[in-house]
Amino acid sequence: MKASELISIIMPFQNTEQYLPACIASIIAQSYTHWELIAVNDHSSDNSFEVIANYAKCDMRIRVINSKDKNILSALQTGYEVCTGSIIGRMDSDDIMHPRKLELLALKLMASPVKSIVAGSVKYFTDDGEIGDGFFKYARWLNEIASSGTYWSEIYRECVIPSCCWVMKREQLDLVGAFDGKTYPEDYDFCFRLYKNGFTVVGLTDQVHLWRDRDDRASRTKEQYADNRFLALKAKYFRELDYDSAKSLIIWGAGRNGKDLAKQFTELGLHFQWISDNDKKIGKHIYEVEILPTKVLMADGDKQVIIAISNESEKQEIKKRLDSTGFELSQDYWFFL
Numbered sequence: 001m002k003a004s005e006l007i008s009i010i011m012p013f014q015n016t017e018q019y020l021p022a023c024i025a026s027i028i029a030q031s032y033t034h035w036e037l038i039a040v041n042d043h044s045s046d047n048s049f050e051v052i053a054n055y056a057k058c059d060m061r062i063r064v065i066n067s068k069d070k071n072i073l074s075a076l077q078t079g080y081e082v083c084t085g086s087i088i089g090r091m092d093s094d095d096i097m098h099p100r101k102l103e104l105l106a107l108k109l110m111a112s113p114v115k116s117i118v119a120g121s122v123k124y125f126t127d128d129g130e131i132g133d134g135f136f137k138y139a140r141w142l143n144e145i146a147s148s149g150t151y152w153s154e155i156y157r158e159c160v161i162p163s164c165c166w167v168m169k170r171e172q173l174d175l176v177g178a179f180d181g182k183t184y185p186e187d188y189d190f191c192f193r194l195y196k197n198g199f200t201v202v203g204l205t206d207q208v209h210l211w212r213d214r215d216d217r218a219s220r221t222k223e224q225y226a227d228n229r230f231l232a233l234k235a236k237y238f239r240e241l242d243y244d245s246a247k248s249l250i251i252w253g254a255g256r257n258g259k260d261l262a263k264q265f266t267e268l269g270l271h272f273q274w275i276s277d278n279d280k281k282i283g284k285h286i287y288e289v290e291i292l293p294t295k296v297l298m299a300d301g302d303k304q305v306i307i308a309i310s311n312e313s314e315k316q317e318i319k320k321r322l323d324s325t326g327f328e329l330s331q332d333y334w335f336f337l
Helices: 020-028 048-058 072-082 101-110 133-148 170-175 186-196 227-241 256-267 294-298 312-324
Strands: 007-013 035-041 062-066 087-090 116-125 166-169 200-212 248-252 273-276 289-293 303-307 333-335
Touching: 007 020, 007 072, 007 101, 020 035, 020 048, 035 048, 035 072, 048 062, 062 072, 072 186, 087 101, 087 170, 101 116, 101 166, 101 200, 116 133, 133 200, 166 170, 186 227, 227 256, 248 256, 248 294, 256 273, 273 294, 289 294, 303 312
Parallel strands: 007 035, 007 087, 035 062, 116 200, 248 273, 248 303, 273 289, 303 333
Antiparallel strands: 087 166, 116 166
8 A cells, every 4th residue: 555644653651661672663564654653651660761762763753752641541642642643543562563554454444434433353462371361252352343343232342442453534533532531441431432423433354453461461450441440431321322211221130240230320310120030139129129030021111221241141142032022232222241
Protein backbone atom coordinates (compact mmCIF):
# COMPACT_ATOMS: atom_id res chain seq x y z
CA MET A 1 0.00 0.00 0.00
CA LYS A 2 1.26 3.46 -0.83
CA ALA A 3 1.84 5.39 2.39
CA SER A 4 -0.24 8.55 2.19
CA GLU A 5 -2.17 9.53 5.31
CA LEU A 6 -0.15 9.89 8.50
CA ILE A 7 -1.00 7.37 11.22
CA SER A 8 -0.40 8.55 14.77
CA ILE A 9 0.38 5.75 17.22
CA ILE A 10 -0.14 6.80 20.84
CA MET A 11 1.80 4.60 23.23
CA PRO A 12 1.72 5.17 27.00
CA PHE A 13 4.55 3.41 28.81
CA GLN A 14 5.49 2.77 32.42
CA ASN A 15 8.47 0.66 33.52
CA THR A 16 8.62 -1.52 30.40
CA GLU A 17 12.33 -1.04 29.71
CA GLN A 18 12.95 -4.72 28.98
CA TYR A 19 10.13 -4.97 26.42
CA LEU A 20 10.61 -1.70 24.54
CA PRO A 21 13.32 -2.78 22.05
CA ALA A 22 11.12 -5.55 20.59
CA CYS A 23 8.06 -3.32 20.61
CA ILE A 24 9.71 -0.38 18.87
CA ALA A 25 11.53 -2.65 16.40
CA SER A 26 8.15 -4.03 15.31
CA ILE A 27 6.87 -0.50 14.69
CA ILE A 28 9.95 0.56 12.73
CA ALA A 29 9.58 -2.60 10.59
CA GLN A 30 6.03 -1.72 9.46
CA SER A 31 5.33 -2.03 5.75
CA TYR A 32 3.30 1.20 6.05
CA THR A 33 6.00 3.76 6.71
CA HIS A 34 4.08 7.04 7.09
CA TRP A 35 3.52 6.94 10.84
CA GLU A 36 4.51 8.82 13.96
CA LEU A 37 4.97 7.25 17.37
CA ILE A 38 4.02 9.42 20.33
CA ALA A 39 5.47 7.59 23.32
CA VAL A 40 4.11 9.02 26.57
CA ASN A 41 6.01 8.37 29.78
CA ASP A 42 3.55 7.59 32.59
CA HIS A 43 6.02 8.34 35.41
CA SER A 44 8.39 5.42 34.87
CA SER A 45 10.97 4.68 37.55
CA ASP A 46 13.25 2.59 35.31
CA ASN A 47 15.17 3.56 32.15
CA SER A 48 12.19 3.35 29.79
CA PHE A 49 12.33 7.05 28.88
CA GLU A 50 16.02 6.85 28.00
CA VAL A 51 15.51 3.73 25.89
CA ILE A 52 12.86 5.42 23.72
CA ALA A 53 14.79 8.69 23.64
CA ASN A 54 17.70 6.86 22.04
CA TYR A 55 15.40 5.52 19.32
CA ALA A 56 13.99 9.01 18.81
CA LYS A 57 17.49 10.34 18.13
CA CYS A 58 17.80 7.93 15.20
CA ASP A 59 14.24 8.07 13.83
CA MET A 60 12.46 11.42 13.47
CA ARG A 61 9.09 9.65 13.43
CA ILE A 62 9.47 8.80 17.14
CA ARG A 63 8.71 11.35 19.84
CA VAL A 64 8.87 10.78 23.61
CA ILE A 65 7.12 13.07 26.11
CA ASN A 66 6.02 12.99 29.74
CA SER A 67 2.42 12.53 30.81
CA LYS A 68 0.79 15.33 32.77
CA ASP A 69 -0.64 13.08 35.46
CA LYS A 70 0.04 9.55 36.67
CA ASN A 71 -2.55 7.34 34.95
CA ILE A 72 -3.14 5.86 31.52
CA LEU A 73 -6.03 8.20 30.67
CA SER A 74 -3.84 11.24 31.24
CA ALA A 75 -1.08 9.64 29.15
CA LEU A 76 -3.47 9.00 26.27
CA GLN A 77 -4.84 12.54 26.47
CA THR A 78 -1.33 14.00 26.59
CA GLY A 79 -0.32 12.01 23.51
CA TYR A 80 -3.47 12.93 21.60
CA GLU A 81 -2.90 16.64 22.21
CA VAL A 82 0.42 16.59 20.34
CA CYS A 83 -0.13 13.98 17.63
CA THR A 84 -0.70 15.21 14.08
CA GLY A 85 -1.96 12.21 12.11
CA SER A 86 -5.29 12.00 10.30
CA ILE A 87 -5.56 8.33 11.41
CA ILE A 88 -5.21 7.40 15.07
CA GLY A 89 -4.31 4.15 16.82
CA ARG A 90 -2.99 2.91 20.17
CA MET A 91 -0.10 0.68 21.18
CA ASP A 92 1.02 -0.98 24.41
CA SER A 93 4.72 -0.73 25.11
CA ASP A 94 5.18 -4.43 25.87
CA ASP A 95 3.38 -5.72 22.77
CA ILE A 96 4.48 -6.42 19.20
CA MET A 97 2.99 -5.41 15.85
CA HIS A 98 2.71 -7.78 12.91
CA PRO A 99 4.85 -6.27 10.09
CA ARG A 100 1.73 -5.38 8.05
CA LYS A 101 -0.49 -4.27 10.92
CA LEU A 102 -0.73 -0.59 9.99
CA GLU A 103 -1.03 -1.34 6.29
CA LEU A 104 -3.86 -3.84 6.70
CA LEU A 105 -5.80 -1.73 9.19
CA ALA A 106 -5.44 1.43 7.08
CA LEU A 107 -6.48 -0.39 3.89
CA LYS A 108 -9.62 -1.64 5.61
CA LEU A 109 -10.38 1.80 7.01
CA MET A 110 -10.17 3.41 3.57
CA ALA A 111 -12.76 0.95 2.26
CA SER A 112 -15.13 1.30 5.24
CA PRO A 113 -18.11 3.61 5.91
CA VAL A 114 -17.22 7.06 7.17
CA LYS A 115 -18.50 6.45 10.69
CA SER A 116 -16.31 3.42 11.35
CA ILE A 117 -13.56 1.97 13.46
CA VAL A 118 -11.47 -0.92 12.13
CA ALA A 119 -10.42 -3.59 14.64
CA GLY A 120 -7.92 -6.34 13.89
CA SER A 121 -7.52 -9.80 15.37
CA VAL A 122 -5.05 -10.57 18.14
CA LYS A 123 -2.87 -13.31 19.58
CA TYR A 124 -1.40 -13.66 23.07
CA PHE A 125 2.19 -14.72 23.60
CA THR A 126 4.49 -15.09 26.57
CA ASP A 127 8.24 -15.24 27.04
CA ASP A 128 7.97 -18.12 29.49
CA GLY A 129 5.28 -20.32 30.99
CA GLU A 130 1.81 -20.74 29.53
CA ILE A 131 -0.84 -18.28 28.39
CA GLY A 132 -3.45 -17.70 31.08
CA ASP A 133 -6.61 -19.60 30.20
CA GLY A 134 -8.79 -16.52 30.62
CA PHE A 135 -6.65 -14.47 28.24
CA PHE A 136 -6.54 -17.30 25.69
CA LYS A 137 -10.34 -17.59 25.70
CA TYR A 138 -10.72 -13.81 25.49
CA ALA A 139 -8.48 -13.57 22.41
CA ARG A 140 -10.34 -16.43 20.74
CA TRP A 141 -13.68 -14.75 21.48
CA LEU A 142 -12.45 -11.41 20.10
CA ASN A 143 -11.28 -13.07 16.90
CA GLU A 144 -14.61 -14.87 16.49
CA ILE A 145 -16.38 -11.51 16.79
CA ALA A 146 -14.06 -9.99 14.19
CA SER A 147 -15.06 -12.79 11.84
CA SER A 148 -18.81 -12.62 12.53
CA GLY A 149 -19.10 -8.85 12.98
CA THR A 150 -21.30 -9.31 16.07
CA TYR A 151 -19.62 -6.55 18.07
CA TRP A 152 -22.65 -4.72 19.42
CA SER A 153 -24.75 -7.80 20.17
CA GLU A 154 -21.88 -9.02 22.38
CA ILE A 155 -20.90 -5.73 24.00
CA TYR A 156 -22.24 -6.47 27.49
CA ARG A 157 -20.17 -9.66 27.77
CA GLU A 158 -16.75 -8.07 27.66
CA CYS A 159 -14.76 -5.31 25.93
CA VAL A 160 -15.33 -6.13 22.25
CA ILE A 161 -12.53 -4.09 20.64
CA PRO A 162 -8.87 -4.91 21.39
CA SER A 163 -7.47 -1.77 23.02
CA CYS A 164 -4.34 -1.57 20.87
CA CYS A 165 -5.57 -3.13 17.67
CA TRP A 166 -7.77 -0.51 16.03
CA VAL A 167 -7.53 2.60 13.85
CA MET A 168 -10.01 5.33 13.01
CA LYS A 169 -10.11 8.75 11.43
CA ARG A 170 -9.25 11.59 13.74
CA GLU A 171 -12.46 13.53 13.08
CA GLN A 172 -14.51 10.42 13.84
CA LEU A 173 -12.58 9.78 17.04
CA ASP A 174 -13.36 13.34 18.10
CA LEU A 175 -17.08 12.65 17.68
CA VAL A 176 -16.99 10.18 20.58
CA GLY A 177 -14.76 12.31 22.80
CA ALA A 178 -11.47 10.61 21.84
CA PHE A 179 -9.59 9.85 25.07
CA ASP A 180 -11.39 12.41 27.20
CA GLY A 181 -13.35 9.86 29.18
CA LYS A 182 -12.84 9.67 32.93
CA THR A 183 -14.09 6.13 33.42
CA TYR A 184 -12.15 2.89 33.88
CA PRO A 185 -11.72 0.43 32.26
CA GLU A 186 -11.00 3.13 29.67
CA ASP A 187 -10.98 0.80 26.64
CA TYR A 188 -14.37 -0.67 27.55
CA ASP A 189 -15.84 2.78 28.15
CA PHE A 190 -14.52 3.76 24.72
CA CYS A 191 -16.38 0.80 23.17
CA PHE A 192 -19.63 1.87 24.80
CA ARG A 193 -19.19 5.43 23.53
CA LEU A 194 -18.79 4.08 19.99
CA TYR A 195 -21.91 1.94 20.46
CA LYS A 196 -23.83 4.90 21.85
CA ASN A 197 -22.94 7.04 18.85
CA GLY A 198 -23.91 4.46 16.23
CA PHE A 199 -20.46 3.60 14.89
CA THR A 200 -19.78 0.57 12.72
CA VAL A 201 -17.00 -1.77 13.83
CA VAL A 202 -15.30 -3.36 10.83
CA GLY A 203 -13.49 -6.53 11.81
CA LEU A 204 -10.22 -7.71 10.29
CA THR A 205 -9.60 -11.44 10.64
CA ASP A 206 -5.83 -11.11 10.19
CA GLN A 207 -3.98 -11.46 13.50
CA VAL A 208 -2.04 -8.22 13.36
CA HIS A 209 -1.31 -7.59 17.03
CA LEU A 210 0.60 -9.73 19.52
CA TRP A 211 -0.46 -9.23 23.15
CA ARG A 212 2.16 -10.10 25.76
CA ASP A 213 0.83 -12.08 28.72
CA ARG A 214 2.86 -11.38 31.85
CA ASP A 215 2.15 -11.60 35.56
CA ASP A 216 2.41 -7.86 36.19
CA ARG A 217 0.26 -6.63 33.29
CA ALA A 218 -2.18 -3.89 34.29
CA SER A 219 -5.30 -5.96 33.61
CA ARG A 220 -4.08 -8.45 36.23
CA THR A 221 -2.82 -6.10 38.92
CA LYS A 222 -4.46 -2.66 38.83
CA GLU A 223 -7.67 -1.92 40.70
CA GLN A 224 -9.07 0.02 37.71
CA TYR A 225 -9.47 -3.30 35.87
CA ALA A 226 -11.13 -5.30 38.66
CA ASP A 227 -14.27 -7.27 37.79
CA ASN A 228 -16.57 -4.93 39.73
CA ARG A 229 -15.47 -1.99 37.58
CA PHE A 230 -16.54 -3.86 34.45
CA LEU A 231 -19.93 -4.83 35.88
CA ALA A 232 -20.65 -1.29 37.09
CA LEU A 233 -19.82 0.05 33.62
CA LYS A 234 -22.10 -2.48 31.93
CA ALA A 235 -25.00 -1.71 34.26
CA LYS A 236 -24.56 2.05 33.80
CA TYR A 237 -24.59 1.89 30.01
CA PHE A 238 -27.42 -0.64 29.88
CA ARG A 239 -29.63 1.74 31.83
CA GLU A 240 -28.66 4.58 29.51
CA LEU A 241 -28.76 2.79 26.14
CA ASP A 242 -30.93 -0.32 26.19
CA TYR A 243 -33.14 -0.34 29.28
CA ASP A 244 -36.86 -0.03 28.52
CA SER A 245 -38.94 0.90 31.56
CA ALA A 246 -42.09 -0.28 29.78
CA LYS A 247 -40.80 -3.86 29.88
CA SER A 248 -40.19 -6.24 32.79
CA LEU A 249 -36.48 -6.43 33.61
CA ILE A 250 -35.30 -9.91 34.64
CA ILE A 251 -31.94 -11.12 35.96
CA TRP A 252 -31.24 -14.78 35.21
CA GLY A 253 -28.77 -16.31 37.67
CA ALA A 254 -28.50 -16.06 41.47
CA GLY A 255 -24.85 -16.97 41.92
CA ARG A 256 -22.10 -14.51 42.76
CA ASN A 257 -22.35 -12.78 39.39
CA GLY A 258 -26.12 -12.46 39.61
CA LYS A 259 -25.85 -11.04 43.12
CA ASP A 260 -23.23 -8.50 42.01
CA LEU A 261 -25.40 -7.42 39.10
CA ALA A 262 -28.51 -7.21 41.28
CA LYS A 263 -26.59 -4.91 43.60
CA GLN A 264 -25.61 -2.66 40.68
CA PHE A 265 -29.19 -2.51 39.37
CA THR A 266 -30.49 -1.76 42.86
CA GLU A 267 -28.04 1.11 43.26
CA LEU A 268 -29.12 2.45 39.85
CA GLY A 269 -32.77 2.37 40.92
CA LEU A 270 -33.78 -0.32 38.41
CA HIS A 271 -36.63 -2.59 39.49
CA PHE A 272 -36.23 -6.20 38.40
CA GLN A 273 -37.41 -9.75 38.82
CA TRP A 274 -34.87 -12.44 39.62
CA ILE A 275 -34.98 -16.00 38.30
CA SER A 276 -32.91 -19.14 38.72
CA ASP A 277 -32.81 -22.80 37.67
CA ASN A 278 -31.41 -23.72 41.10
CA ASP A 279 -34.21 -25.14 43.25
CA LYS A 280 -32.21 -24.42 46.42
CA LYS A 281 -32.30 -20.68 45.68
CA ILE A 282 -35.90 -20.34 44.52
CA GLY A 283 -38.00 -18.67 47.22
CA LYS A 284 -35.06 -16.97 48.91
CA HIS A 285 -34.90 -13.17 49.21
CA ILE A 286 -31.74 -11.24 48.36
CA TYR A 287 -31.71 -7.43 48.38
CA GLU A 288 -35.41 -7.81 49.28
CA VAL A 289 -36.06 -9.49 45.90
CA GLU A 290 -37.48 -13.01 45.81
CA ILE A 291 -35.74 -15.56 43.58
CA LEU A 292 -38.38 -17.01 41.23
CA PRO A 293 -38.43 -20.04 38.90
CA THR A 294 -37.68 -19.52 35.21
CA LYS A 295 -41.31 -20.16 34.27
CA VAL A 296 -41.74 -16.42 34.93
CA LEU A 297 -40.46 -15.99 31.36
CA MET A 298 -43.67 -17.54 30.05
CA ALA A 299 -45.89 -14.91 31.72
CA ASP A 300 -47.57 -12.32 29.52
CA GLY A 301 -45.86 -9.01 28.82
CA ASP A 302 -42.67 -7.77 27.17
CA LYS A 303 -39.42 -8.57 28.94
CA GLN A 304 -35.75 -7.73 28.96
CA VAL A 305 -33.61 -10.59 30.23
CA ILE A 306 -30.06 -10.20 31.54
CA ILE A 307 -28.11 -13.46 31.83
CA ALA A 308 -25.56 -13.29 34.65
CA ILE A 309 -24.17 -16.82 34.42
CA SER A 310 -20.54 -17.58 33.59
CA ASN A 311 -20.73 -21.28 32.71
CA GLU A 312 -20.49 -21.54 28.91
CA SER A 313 -22.55 -24.71 28.50
CA GLU A 314 -25.31 -23.25 30.67
CA LYS A 315 -25.26 -20.05 28.61
CA GLN A 316 -25.64 -21.99 25.39
CA GLU A 317 -28.59 -23.91 26.81
CA ILE A 318 -30.22 -20.66 27.96
CA LYS A 319 -29.70 -19.16 24.50
CA LYS A 320 -31.46 -22.14 22.91
CA ARG A 321 -34.38 -21.82 25.33
CA LEU A 322 -34.79 -18.10 24.72
CA ASP A 323 -34.38 -18.31 20.94
CA SER A 324 -36.96 -21.09 20.73
CA THR A 325 -39.55 -18.92 22.50
CA GLY A 326 -39.09 -15.88 20.26
CA PHE A 327 -36.59 -13.85 22.27
CA GLU A 328 -33.90 -12.08 20.22
CA LEU A 329 -30.32 -11.52 21.30
CA SER A 330 -29.47 -7.83 21.92
CA GLN A 331 -33.14 -6.89 21.61
CA ASP A 332 -34.84 -9.00 24.30
CA TYR A 333 -31.90 -10.58 26.09
CA TRP A 334 -28.23 -9.91 26.76
CA PHE A 335 -25.33 -11.85 28.22
CA PHE A 336 -23.46 -9.88 30.90
CA LEU A 337 -20.60 -12.39 31.16
